[in-house]
Amino acid sequence: DQQVKQNSPSLSVQEGRISIxxxxxxxxxxxxxxxxxxxxAEGPTFLISxxxxxxKNEDGRFTVFLNKSAKHLSLHIVPSQPGDSAVYxxxxxxxxxxxxxxxxxxxxxxxxVTL
Amino acid sequence: xxxVTQTPKFRILKIGQSMTLQCTQDxxxxxMYWYRQDPGMGLKLIYYSVGAGITDKGEVPNGYNVSxxxxxxxxxxxxxxxxxQTSVYFCASRLQGRTxxxxxxxxxxxxxx
Numbered sequence: 001d002q003q004v005k006q007n008s009p010s011l012s013v014q015e016g017r018i019s020i021x022x023x024x025x026x027x028x029x030x031x032x033x034x035x036x037x038x039x040x041a042e043g044p045t046f047l048i049s050x051x052x053x054x055x056k057n058e059d060g061r062f063t064v065f066l067n068k069s070a071k072h073l074s075l076h077i078v079p080s081q082p083g084d085s086a087v088y089x090x091x092x093x094x095x096x097x098x099x100x101x102x103x104x105x106x107x108x109x110x111x112x113v114t115l
Numbered sequence: 116x117x118x119v120t121q122t123p124k125f126r127i128l129k130i131g132q133s134m135t136l137q138c139t140q141d142x143x144x145x146x147m148y149w150y151r152q153d154p155g156m157g158l159k160l161i162y163y164s165v166g167a168g169i170t171d172k173g174e175v176p177n178g179y180n181v182s183x184x185x186x187x188x189x190x191x192x193x194x195x196x197x198x199x200q201t202s203v204y205f206c207a208s209r210l211q212g213r214t215x216x217x218x219x220x221x222x223x224x225x226x227x228x
């Protein structure tokens with residue numbers, strides 16, 4: 001059962017334009033949602049997160065929007081830069097479950113920013 | 116401050132061999148995780164640990180074992196390697212509390228032939 005889904009395996013955007021990466025989830029009990037960025041041959045690195053009680057979080061060029069009723073979140077990158085080309089993973093976290101909090105990941109979206 | 120360190124970076128195993136993937140973190144994080152990433156797939160949780168002496172299974176634990184004797188180390192053991200275990204393995208750690216992000220190692224690329 002895939003609890004976190006990223007339905008677009010790839011996305012191509014021109015430099016300077018907006019990149020929008022989408023993520024859907026099925027478990028309404030998630031407390032936090034996170035975005036990770038991954039370059040080839042490296043481990044994922046944390047980008048930005050949002051609490052389930054918020055609907056927007058912004059950090060520089062990166063903004064995450066959460067729509068709880070639709071169980072959907074999106075990552076906006078404005079303006080997109082060539083260095084943003086990477087695989088982006090959406091992840092969800094439950095806390096206070098009585099055992100270790102597990103990060104559940106989506107399948108990733110490969111973003112390519114073209115010149 | 117090295118963060119999360121995984122060794123080795125690459126390994127080729129023959130079917131039926133065993134090996135241990137090492138993971139150590141120097142951030143005093145209580146939570147540690149092992150994930151595997153198959154081509155075109157997301158990260159799947161193998162095992163995780165809330166602290167020394169406590170481990171639990173994730174989504175895909177079959178064929179693996181873990182131990183957590185110290186806060187710093189969380190080795191992953193493959194006892195009888197199979198081709199299905201060809202993957203990239205990532206170790207991660209996280210601090211319980213207000214911080215939510217997990218920090219990842221650089222990964223171990225394992226090929227079983």
